[in-house]
Amino acid sequence: xxxxIVAIDWGTSSLRGARLxxxxxxxxxxxxxxxxxxxxxxxxxxxxxxxFGDWAGADTLCLxxxxxxxxxxxxxxxxxxxxxxxxxIAAALAWIxxxxxxxxxGLSCERDGAPDVxxxxxxxxxxxxxxxxxxxxxxxxxxxxxxWAHVQAGRVERFSTAMTGETYALLRHHSILAxxxxxxxxxxxxAAFDAGVERALxxxxxxxxxxxxxxLALFERSAPDELASYLSGLVIGEELRAQGALAGxxxxxxxxxxLTQRYQRAxxxxxxxGVAVGAQATWRGLWxxxxxxxx
Amino acid sequence: xxxxIVAIDWGTSSLRGARLxxxxxxxxxxxxxxxxxxxxxxxxxxxxxxxFGDWAGADTLCLxxxxxxxxxxxxxxxxxxxxxxxxxIAAALAWIxxxxxxxxxGLSCERDGAPDVxxxxxxxxxxxxxxxxxxxxxxxxxxxxxxWAHVQAGRVERFSTAMTGETYALLRHHSILAxxxxxxxxxxxxAAFDAGVERALxxxxxxxxxxxxxxLALFERSAPDELASYLSGLVIGEELRAQGALAGxxxxxxxxxxLTQRYQRAxxxxxxxGVAVGAQATWRGLWxxxxxxxx
Numbered sequence: 001x002x003x004x005i006v007a008i009d010w011g012t013s014s015l016r017g018a019r020l021x022x023x024x025x026x027x028x029x030x031x032x033x034x035x036x037x038x039x040x041x042x043x044x045x046x047x048x049x050x051x052f053g054d055w056a057g058a059d060t061l062c063l064x065x066x067x068x069x070x071x072x073x074x075x076x077x078x079x080x081x082x083x084x085x086x087x088x089i090a091a092a093l094a095w096i097x098x099x100x101x102x103x104x105x106g107l108s109c110e111r112d113g114a115p116d117v118x119x120x121x122x123x124x125x126x127x128x129x130x131x132x133x134x135x136x137x138x139x140x141x142x143x144x145x146x147x148w149a150h151v152q153a154g155r156v157e158r159f160s161t162a163m164t165g166e167t168y169a170l171l172r173h174h175s176i177l178a179x180x181x182x183x184x185x186x187x188x189x190x191a192a193f194d195a196g197v198e199r200a201l202x203x204x205x206x207x208x209x210x211x212x213x214x215x216l217a218l219f220e221r222s223a224p225d226e227l228a229s230y231l232s233g234l235v236i237g238e239e240l241r242a243q244g245a246l247a248g249x250x251x252x253x254x255x256x257x258x259l260t261q262r263y264q265r266a267x268x269x270x271x272x273x274g275v276a277v278g279a280q281a282t283w284r285g286l287w288x289x290x291x292x293x294x295x
Numbered sequence: 296x297x298x299x300i301v302a303i304d305w306g307t308s309s310l311r312g313a314r315l316x317x318x319x320x321x322x323x324x325x326x327x328x329x330x331x332x333x334x335x336x337x338x339x340x341x342x343x344x345x346x347f348g349d350w351a352g353a354d355t356l357c358l359x360x361x362x363x364x365x366x367x368x369x370x371x372x373x374x375x376x377x378x379x380x381x382x383x384i385a386a387a388l389a390w391i392x393x394x395x396x397x398x399x400x401g402l403s404c405e406r407d408g409a410p411d412v413x414x415x416x417x418x419x420x421x422x423x424x425x426x427x428x429x430x431x432x433x434x435x436x437x438x439x440x441x442x443w444a445h446v447q448a449g450r451v452e453r454f455s456t457a458m459t460g461e462t463y464a465l466l467r468h469h470s471i472l473a474x475x476x477x478x479x480x481x482x483x484x485x486a487a488f489d490a491g492v493e494r495a496l497x498x499x500x501x502x503x504x505x506x507x508x509x510x511l512a513l514f515e516r517s518a519p520d521e522l523a524s525y526l527s528g529l530v531i532g533e534e535l536r537a538q539g540a541l542a543g544x545x546x547x548x549x550x551x552x553x554l555t556q557r558y559q560r561a562x563x564x565x566x567x568x569g570v571a572v573g574a575q576a577t578w579r580g581l582w583x584x585x586x587x588x589x590x
Contacts, residue, residue, distance in 0.1 A: 112494070113494075114510055114511055114516075115507075115511070115513070115516070116510055162506070164502055166470055170465040174465055175458070175465060176461060199408075199409070202407060204537035204539070205536065206500065206501065207457040207458050207459055207501065207537060208456065208458075211411070211456045211458055215412055216409055218410070238500055238502055239500070239502055241500065242502060242503050244499070
């Protein structure tokens, strides 16, 4: 790659971009709240020009990952079927302006007779592989909908989604458990979080284990300010349990610092090692895809 | 028992009562929406008198089950520890007026270092045992918080709670899946419900399987009007999976007709037999507890 690159992560609720030199070094970054839900119909081109027009000169390649490629985004970029690597993604870009501006497709895979999908996480994974110098790895990208991805020979072989962050928020704020919990989460209570993770790893289902938030409070066996951490441990522990045997495995965690620390802590309870991946994975992933393009 | 009985089920959102003759036959029934959440502080006696004062003569025994015995109710009736039978419950009544008006305590049990609780369901179970002529049985009481109870020699040995109905409502109305689902549930789509149950029985966790509601819709592999039934099957199937091996077992289902039919259908997919218990279980249970009292 000999051209300058504008790397853009256009998600549901935010829009971030970075200007990269041909070697992938970050020269400048920008962010706004103009996620795809905040862009009026037909307004994507205008938002792009306003945010990044001064960066996007005639010799520049702009690559956009995330929900901008969904049906509700700028241009639908059909999912790439797994197994898929950075070069497969590069071959399936949805070009807005041929040779200059393109949207990165997400990935899909088939599991037990149903599809699974990701958009944006594939770019972070390809960036992390490059940063880590790995071709085989297990990744978790924690969040509203966590993704677990198995990579072999540089290609995502299969992955699965867990509705962990969303389920936590529903139980935390909208279920009967909300009556027991203080209105603010407060700082993480480590021992309570660990107790939640360990119970979840032993339990058959969160449907059952979640009710212990209520009963432990009812019998005054947990202090109110521990319960949000305990529930967080239950939900993250359930996600780990659903992955099957993790003991002895190395899991690469791509996410913000607070979530990454929780996942590292939970993985340790499951006998696994959680390795934090830095925050630059998206920019490196887009640069990696750009490198796969013919000059 | 030679006295007339007023049997009352005082729950969170409703108040129901029945006048029984000394042999347990139902003479009359009444219902109102004055559940405990709709009773002002200190107002329980007045509501009781207004609803049932004309039934509650000096020779009458009034027994009240349900949330009226909770901390937010008329009088807290401490939980009876399992194993417990009707006579244990009778010995632990919380008397409002000695010999005349009493509140039935709920049950608690200890599972894996955490307590579990029920209030009201124990009375339905003791009634069902009497109606069925059984002393050993497995029960499920489906609902917002489903209860599974193992009865041996007429005593509830152990039980567990699953937050099934509440989790369905959260996913159905408040999660990202709500965007995919039509606003009304419509009639049950049997094949879609069965597919949900079967997927849940094979899956590791609802955290994962629930996301298939979104992806099957995204790939147009399920029709929108099937998705609520499919999600219902996923959540009920998760509850069944968490019970462990059910194949070959007989499970007695105590609940309203619509829920009972769904559970019978789901139990059949798990290789179990769901036996419906009639709606009179509460009245029969309160009569059964009354019989256990010294005259």
